[in-house]
Amino acid sequence: MRRSVAFPGHPLGSGLTPDAAKELGLRAGTPVGTSLIDAHAGGGGVMESVVVPDPEAQSMTRKLYAIAWFLSVGLLLAIWLYLAANCSFQVSGAHFGHSPNLSMVPEYWLTEGGQSATGALLDYIIENHVASPRLANHTASQNISIFELLNKILESMVQDLNSPFLAALTEDIHVLPDFHGNRSPIADPKAKGVVCGLTLDTSEKQLAFLYLAKVQGIAYGTRHIVEHCNAHGHRIDTILACGGLSKNPLFLQEHADIVGCSIVLPRESESVLLGAAILGAVASKKYSSLSDAMKALNAAGQAPLVLVLWLCLGIFFLSGMVIRPAKDLKVKKYHDAKYRIFRELYEQQLSHHSIMA
Numbered sequence: 001m002r003r004s005v006a007f008p009g010h011p012l013g014s015g016l017t018p019d020a021a022k023e024l025g026l027r028a029g030t031p032v033g034t035s036l037i038d039a040h041a042g043g044g045g046v047m048e049s050v051v052v053p054d055p056e057a058q059s060m061t062r063k064l065y066a067i068a069w070f071l072s073v074g075l076l077l078a079i080w081l082y083l084a085a086n087c088s089f090q091v092s093g094a095h096f097g098h099s100p101n102l103s104m105v106p107e108y109w110l111t112e113g114g115q116s117a118t119g120a121l122l123d124y125i126i127e128n129h130v131a132s133p134r135l136a137n138h139t140a141s142q143n144i145s146i147f148e149l150l151n152k153i154l155e156s157m158v159q160d161l162n163s164p165f166l167a168a169l170t171e172d173i174h175v176l177p178d179f180h181g182n183r184s185p186i187a188d189p190k191a192k193g194v195v196c197g198l199t200l201d202t203s204e205k206q207l208a209f210l211y212l213a214k215v216q217g218i219a220y221g222t223r224h225i226v227e228h229c230n231a232h233g234h235r236i237d238t239i240l241a242c243g244g245l246s247k248n249p250l251f252l253q254e255h256a257d258i259v260g261c262s263i264v265l266p267r268e269s270e271s272v273l274l275g276a277a278i279l280g281a282v283a284s285k286k287y288s289s290l291s292d293a294m295k296a297l298n299a300a301g302q303a304p305l306v307l308v309l310w311l312c313l314g315i316f317f318l319s320g321m322v323i324r325p326a327k328d329l330k331v332k333k334y335h336d337a338k339y340r341i342f343r344e345l346y347e348q349q350l351s352h353h354s355i356m357a
Helices: 018-024 038-044 117-129 132-142 146-160 166-168 203-229 247-258 269-285 290-297 303-315 329-356
Strands: 064-067 077-083 095-096 111-114 174-176 194-196 238-242 261-265
Touching: 038 269, 111 203, 117 132, 117 146, 117 203, 132 146, 132 203, 146 166, 146 203, 146 247, 166 203, 166 247, 166 329, 174 329, 194 329, 203 247, 203 329, 238 247, 247 261, 247 290, 247 329, 269 290
Parallel strands: 064 238, 238 261
Antiparallel strands: 064 077, 077 111, 095 111, 174 194
16 A cells, blocks of 8 residues: 555546546546545644634644534434544544545544434334324424424424423433443443433323434533543534534534533534535645635624524524524533433433343
């Protein structure tokens, strides 16, 4: 194997060959840059998003990049944390970008962690519930997604049950989302998922409660990773999100409230495509470096009030927004209590294993 490794966006050869250019309908010699896998390309499309002109707050070492895919296969909530070059901490794997550049951005550590199932977990609970066919009929007649419908049901239940806030609907339902093991920060492939609080209720409303509890369980998993990082000397205070689940306002707000971080959505909703375009721009010499291209082409929004309107309308294509944690201290206290139970569910699982050994 050759020892020379091209950094992301490095121009390869003489560009497109005549045959490749003909097949693609492009000009021969069109620059071709070294690629990145889809999730890492998405990082290139979002990592330099700017919300406020605060140099320290905008440091990449304080941003958590969360790509929340909602695809038919390979569903994963993968989290990347940029660390200073002299830092040794890692969640589940670290890669350093130098010459040759092996990371996503030169001169930075790329530490990767994540949860093993997120969108797949939501699919699982919805598709295996007895009320799922009825909901499918409703979504078809209303021409909306299953998640839009479930979110609307939850909003109506807040009023019907006189709940102090939406998250409180799951007071008696607790979820450990390790249905496919725990990737980070515990790294236990044998971990199992847990749902505490099931009843014989098979209604659509009960499915909505389970859906919300699953979303919260995923967010508690994200909080666990963030806390683990911050306990080792980091100061993550911002989450940059992209991917399919980032288009779900409930998923985003629960994460903001539970993790306690603002969530920034880039104006370009297809961050992976933007990241690929950035690599092309570097290969064509439009920008001298990947970092310069990211700073020039990444953008974030500053309109949280618009998000509130979109939440009410149930619109799912959010972009250019900043979602901030709820200011109500009751919401924080509630999630702190549920997070404690979330952590205990895994400890209880270990205890059960010990009893059965």
